Amino acid sequence: MKLIVNGNNYEHDGDNTIAGLLAAMGANADKVAVAVNDDVIPRAERTNVRLKENDCVEILVFAAGG
DSSP: OEEEETTEEEEOOSOSBHHHHHHHHTOOGGGEEEEETTEEEOGGGTTTOBOOTTOEEEEEEOOOOO
16 A cells, blocks of 8 residues: 655555554564554554555654754
């Protein structure tokens, strides 16, 4: 399925959940926030929310600094 991830075209052939996308991308699910079509998805819902063709996904990585 074709997605737009962080503004870039991305072809995803795996599990169509947010959790599946994060796993396929090698993202540390504990250290990211995810929005789909401008809706923030709570961590507890990532295995339930199904992605659809042309969804726009933003993955934000938490970074510590000082």
